[in-house]
Each structure stands twice: as structure tokens, then as C-alpha cells.
Amino acid sequence: MPAPTTVATTAPADRRTDAPAIEVRGLTFRYPGAAQDSLHDVDLTIEPGDFVAVVGGNGSGKTTLCKAFNGLVPHFWNGDITGRVRVHGRSTARRSVGEIAHDVGYVFQDFGNQLVRPTVRGDVSFGPLNFGHEDWADRTDRALADLGLSDIAETHTWQLSGGQQHLTALAGALALAPSVLVVDEPAAEVDPRRAAVVYDHLTRLNQEQGITVVVIEHHAELIARYARSVVLMSGGRVRWHLPVREALARREDLADAHVPDPPVVALGRALVAEVDRGERPVPITVDECVDLLRSVVRAAPDASAVAEPAPSGAMPRARRRGALVARMVGVEHGYRTVSGDRHTVLQGLDLDLHDGDRVALVGSNGAGKSTLLSVLAGLAVPRAGAVEVDGRDTRSVSAATLADTVCYLMQRPEEMFLQDSVRADVAMHPHGRGLPDADALVERVLDRVDLTRLADRDGRLLSGGQQRRSTLAIGLAMRPRLLLLDEPTSSLDLRSRDDVIGMLEALSDHIRCTVVATHDMHLVAEWASRVVVLDHGQVIADTDPRTLFSSPDVLERARLVSPQVAQVGAALALPELPLTVDELVRQVRTIEELA
CATH class of the missing domain: 3.40.50.300 (P-loop containing nucleotide triphosphate hydrolases)
Incomplete structure (x- = not known):
């Protein structure tokens, strides 16, 4: 099959090194026919090299805001708009979406619509070829290998699972190595191991190449593990933009926006009074949570002496067989x-x-x-x-x-x-x-x-x-x-x-x-x-779930990752692997009572 036609492009003008990666001022946008603004008077600054998680409830304006970063709003999605958006000091209003793409790579939430070539390799190479990169083949091979797609490189895109299509769209964006990369829901429909691989690769791009990464994410544990700062959206407005640890401490704000505590944060607050009172920082990784809770569990008697704690309602149902x-x-x-x-x-x-x-x-x-x-x-x-x-x-x-x-x-x-x-x-x-x-x-x-x-x-x-x-x-x-x-x-x-x-x-x-x-x-x-x-x-x-998360060989073979609470429970050697925060808290408190 012939390669896609290469379109000659002009290299982007020198970027202002003293300008923010993304600067939004007074941005208001309403889709045609909508009864209210999707964005209202938004101000936001994202500095070069940041790793930003944009969070908020469904319909809060996250995706619309990010589409303004690469000019899709308003050049592709028309509507009533006021305010301005600048990328590296240059206005998106005066540049086409193709021109902005030199600076801003984007992976859509509806990623299937982003695939334009018949095969995985052809789709990943499409951007580098059309932007005239002489090393397009090397870029393609690196992106395929980094996301574990080399084995299906010649597969037709319509034969892929949803998760494989998502990875292909992401590989196409990574192959361009833009200065700003926006990914809408990086973990959506991707198995847990590949989600970690995707985020690890985004982290390498951020740390080693200085690429500014913006993700829209609902998984609080991924936000805690990878993001440097968090933007909270609510009702089409930016409520705040804070460093990740400070953001995760804003419990009421996040709860109002339907963003939960990561399990490790919830465990820290539930079991360590100083964390709950704000006198100690919240743990944001499994390792931090385990280190914090060891002082609580260390005083316990031998775990084998602790009785089975969970009430029947919290346990997986027995393998009874109905009709x-x-x-x-x-x-x-x-x-x-x-x-x-x-x-x-x-x-x-x-x-x-x-x-x-x-x-x-x-x-x-x-x-x-x-x-x-x-x-x-x-x-x-x-x-x-x-x-x-x-x-x-x-x-x-x-x-x-x-x-x-x-x-x-x-x-x-x-x-x-x-x-x-x-x-x-x-x-x-x-x-x-x-x-x-x-x-x-x-x-x-x-x-x-x-x-x-x-x-x-x-x-x-x-x-x-x-x-x-x-x-x-x-x-x-x-x-x-x-x-x-x-x-x-x-x-x-x-x-x-x-x-x-x-x-x-x-x-x-x-x-x-x-x-x-x-x-x-x-x-x-x-x-x-x-x-x-x-x-x-x-x-x-x-x-059943408890047996699965206690079976490392099966988890490894199926590329699964147990929930954070189960990882903490295993590291603390609790009598029974917990499946929920409440289960783990009950077991630890039972241990405390017997100590």
C-alpha cells in the first residue's frame, strides 16, 4: 500500500522562551443552541514543563477548555466566544489548527475518529510524514515500541479493540513530539498495565524532553502519582490551579466536583489524626501510605491472632449457582x-x-x-x-x-x-x-x-x-x-x-x-x-475479586493491577486482603484494639 502523500509545511516560528506554555484570559464559549456557557470567564496559566491534570465532574467544561488550547475551539467547533488563548505567546485566533499542531499535540476522548490510515503503522507515521520530518520512520518505530504496539503495527485499525485504538491515537501524537501534549482520558479503555505504561511514557517526555503535558483524568490515583499540578473545573470555570499535594488536600472542593480522594489519601485521613487535621501532608502514593500506616499496624499483635473482621455485606458472595x-x-x-x-x-x-x-x-x-x-x-x-x-x-x-x-x-x-x-x-x-x-x-x-x-x-x-x-x-x-x-x-x-x-x-x-x-x-x-x-x-x-487480587501470576498474565487499597493491605500483611477503604480501616482498628 503506498505511503500517505507528504505535505510540505513551514516550520513554526521561534517560540517565546519567557512566555507561558498556555495562557487563557477571559475565555467564554457557548456551543450553538446551548442554553448556557460551556466556559465562562476562564483565566488559566500553564508554565512550560508542567504536568497538569484537569479534573472536574462530567460536563464541567474540561474537554472544551483543552480543545481551545489547539484551536479546535473555535476554528472547528464554532460558537459564541470572547477572550483569548495563547500558546507560547502566540494567539490561537490568528493561526490555523494545522499551524498550532506544531506546538500542541492532542488525543481526543473519541479517539476512534482520530485514526485516518488503514494500518497502525500508517496511522502513527501520518503526522511525522505530513509535517516533513526526515526521521519519520524512526519516530514511528519508537512510538510503536514505547506503547507496546510493534506486534500489531501492520494490523488494520478497524480490527483493533477500543484500547488498542486509543494507544494507536496516542502513539500518533507522541510521534510528533510537540512542545505541549494534551490527552483526554489517557487511561480510558486501556488495561491497567498499559495505563501505567502510557503515564510513564508521558512522564519521560515531560522530564527528559521538557514537553508540557496536560491530561483530563477521572482516576484520582493516577493524578496523585503522576501530575505536578491540578486544575479544578466546575460549571465552566477554573476554581483553582494548585500543586498536586495541595490540590488533593482540598477535600471539600474536590468532593463538590465529584472527584474522590484517592484511596491512599482516604486511608491516611481515616487512620492518622495528624493527616486528617492537616498537620501532616496527605500520602499520594502507595509507598507513602504504607510508610505512614506502618506505625499504626506495627503495634499490633501477630496478625494470625486477629479474627475475621468483615461483616457479610462487605464480603464477596459465595459461589452459589442460580438458574x-x-x-x-x-x-x-x-x-x-x-x-x-x-x-x-x-x-x-x-x-x-x-x-x-x-x-x-x-x-x-x-x-x-x-x-x-x-x-x-x-x-x-x-x-x-x-x-x-x-x-x-x-x-x-x-x-x-x-x-x-x-x-x-x-x-x-x-x-x-x-x-x-x-x-x-x-x-x-x-x-x-x-x-x-x-x-x-x-x-x-x-x-x-x-x-x-x-x-x-x-x-x-x-x-x-x-x-x-x-x-x-x-x-x-x-x-x-x-x-x-x-x-x-x-x-x-x-x-x-x-x-x-x-x-x-x-x-x-x-x-x-x-x-x-x-x-x-x-x-x-x-x-x-x-x-x-x-x-x-x-x-x-x-x-471472586479477593482471590483474583491475591493471585499475582494471573494479574501479571492478564496485565491487571490490583486497586490501591489491596496493594496497601498486602504490603501491611493484613489478615485478609481488603477490597475497600472501609474494609482496610476496620481491620487496622481491630488490630489497634487488640494491641
Whole structure:
């Protein structure tokens, strides 16, 4: 296949060395047709070489603000705008998006739309080639290797998992080595090991090459570990821009914006009075938290003398088996590549799903999670083996008929919007099936996911987090018996993630079994009764969360990372591996009482 045409470009003018990397003054912006400003009178300065995390609840203006850094607002997304934005002292209003791209690299939240070439290698090389870099091939190879993509460099981008597409988009931005790099949700849909690899690479670029890094992030533990400073957005305004440790100490401000304490911060505050009173700095890493808590646990008697502490409600449910809901026997599935080779995704897979199961489906990017859900939903027919849902072979019944029993919410939320408003999309299934309580059901669901005020907006024009909540509303209004969710908490703030869990609990009378494909280990720890681990299309473990996080070999093979609270509990050698902050606190306090 021929290489993309190289477009000659003019090198950017010398940057002002005394100017901020990003300077925003009085920026106000409103999208066409919107009832209120997405940004209002924003002032912000980001100095060269900073590593900034932009945080805030869904719809707070984070993404819109960052799109102003590279000129997408207002050159691509038009609207009512006042104020100014400067990059290295040069106004974005007087430069095209292509010119600004020499200075500002950007990875979108909807990263799939950023892929423009057929293969992974072709996409990563597209920017360096078109900007006329003579070392474009070396840049491409380095970016592929750094993000673990060399083995799939010749793979077509439409054959990739969501996480692999995200890494490809990021590699394309890294290959340009801009002076400012903006990444919207670096950890979204990426397995935990690769999320750490992405952040480690961003840190190297920041520290070794002086690249200013700006990330939009909901994972508080990643913010604590990697960021130097934090910008808090709320209601389209910047509330403050502070060093990371000082920012994480602003507990009430962060809680108001639905940004939780990282588990290590919550543990420090709960167990060390000086931290809670602000007399000692909050711990922001696992190592800092462990060092802080050792003084509390050191006074304890032998851990073996401590009784099992957790009440039954906090423990994973026993592996009881209810009635069979779905069964996969010897399932093989894959696709044929453009070259004619057959790529197998699922290999001889056996899986039973039972009434009452809350299944977390985990594994690395490309392990086969989304394909498994698609086959379960009847959207794909296995090449070998059999799939039964509610006693019916999926080969003998259409996916439309199965929709009364099984609902599959896809990884890309924008693919779920077919009508001109969120309310109409949510109402499609209940109205189409003639449910007598359809209107009341739609309003209950919209209220539950906090979308009533946005119900008349087109779902395709909402923020990423709002789109995710909208697709959940579509699925919940279907009241399926088997609910399949692909990365349902990706791009969601803490309140919205907790709402997801609450909604699933509230609809347990209708939903017999829920399967969630996820990289969110906190969701696994706090919600799942059962964890199915995939690797190269095969089930390598079928267990409970506590056992999984106590199994380093399985975690390593599946590129998983246990939650911070489990890492702290393991380092402190607690009697039982904790899954939540409350569990760890209870165990430590029991130890203190026995000391």
C-alpha cells in the first residue's frame, strides 16, 4: 500500500522562551443552541514543563477548555466566544489548527475518529510524514515500541479493540513530539498495565524532553502519582490551579466536583489524626501510605491472632449457582483480515452465566472481551461451538428478538444514538414494544441517571461522560434479563460511576445477570461477585475479586493491577486482603484494639 502523500509545511516560528506554555484570559464559549456557557470567564496559566491534570465532574467544561488550547475551539467547533488563548505567546485566533499542531499535540476522548490510515503503522507515521520530518520512520518505530504496539503495527485499525485504538491515537501524537501534549482520558479503555505504561511514557517526555503535558483524568490515583499540578473545573470555570499535594488536600472542593480522594489519601485521613487535621501532608502514593500506616499496624499483635473482621455485606458472595441464564460451549470466533488470513479472537471458550451473577469480565486490550459480549448478544454467530441465552440457541433467533431478553451496550457510546434527543433514544425500546408504563419508565430512568435537564439534547452533542450515562439509560429502559455492558464507567466521574452501580442494584428484580467488561479495578472490587479473566480468547480464571487480587501470576498474565487499597493491605500483611477503604480501616482498628 503506498505511503500517505507528504505535505510540505513551514516550520513554526521561534517560540517565546519567557512566555507561558498556555495562557487563557477571559475565555467564554457557548456551543450553538446551548442554553448556557460551556466556559465562562476562564483565566488559566500553564508554565512550560508542567504536568497538569484537569479534573472536574462530567460536563464541567474540561474537554472544551483543552480543545481551545489547539484551536479546535473555535476554528472547528464554532460558537459564541470572547477572550483569548495563547500558546507560547502566540494567539490561537490568528493561526490555523494545522499551524498550532506544531506546538500542541492532542488525543481526543473519541479517539476512534482520530485514526485516518488503514494500518497502525500508517496511522502513527501520518503526522511525522505530513509535517516533513526526515526521521519519520524512526519516530514511528519508537512510538510503536514505547506503547507496546510493534506486534500489531501492520494490523488494520478497524480490527483493533477500543484500547488498542486509543494507544494507536496516542502513539500518533507522541510521534510528533510537540512542545505541549494534551490527552483526554489517557487511561480510558486501556488495561491497567498499559495505563501505567502510557503515564510513564508521558512522564519521560515531560522530564527528559521538557514537553508540557496536560491530561483530563477521572482516576484520582493516577493524578496523585503522576501530575505536578491540578486544575479544578466546575460549571465552566477554573476554581483553582494548585500543586498536586495541595490540590488533593482540598477535600471539600474536590468532593463538590465529584472527584474522590484517592484511596491512599482516604486511608491516611481515616487512620492518622495528624493527616486528617492537616498537620501532616496527605500520602499520594502507595509507598507513602504504607510508610505512614506502618506505625499504626506495627503495634499490633501477630496478625494470625486477629479474627475475621468483615461483616457479610462487605464480603464477596459465595459461589452459589442460580438458574442458568446463558451458556457458551466450545465457542470459537474471529474474523478474516484483508490479506485473507483468519484471525481467531475466541478459542474454545466455555462459560456459564447464572441467575444473580454480577460478572466482571477483565483482561488486557485485545483479549476478546468485546467479541464475547457481541456473541452473547447474538450480534455475531460463533464459527464453532454453541451459545444459548435463556434456553434459545442464538443461531435460531434474530438479535432483534433476543433484545427482549439481552441488552448489549457497546464500547462506543455515540453508536447508541439514533434519534434527535436523549429522551427519544431512551423511549425507543419501551415504546416499540408497547409497554403500558413506557413514559413513566423513561422519566424514572432519566431522573436516575441525572439526565432530565439534558433529555431534549441530541446525545451525539453531549460530553463523553454524559453520553455514557445516556447509553446506560437506553439499556436500563429495556429492562433486560441479561445486561451486557462494555466499559460502562469509562470517562465517568465518581458520582456517575456510583450511580451505575446503584442503578444495577435497583433493577435487580428485572436483570437476572449482569456482565461488565471493564478495566476499572475499583468497579471489580466494589461491585462484582464473580470475575472472569480472559487472555488470548480463553478463560484463564473464574473466581471472586479477593482471590483474583491475591493471585499475582494471573494479574501479571492478564496485565491487571490490583486497586490501591489491596496493594496497601498486602504490603501491611493484613489478615485478609481488603477490597475497600472501609474494609482496610476496620481491620487496622481491630488490630489497634487488640494491641
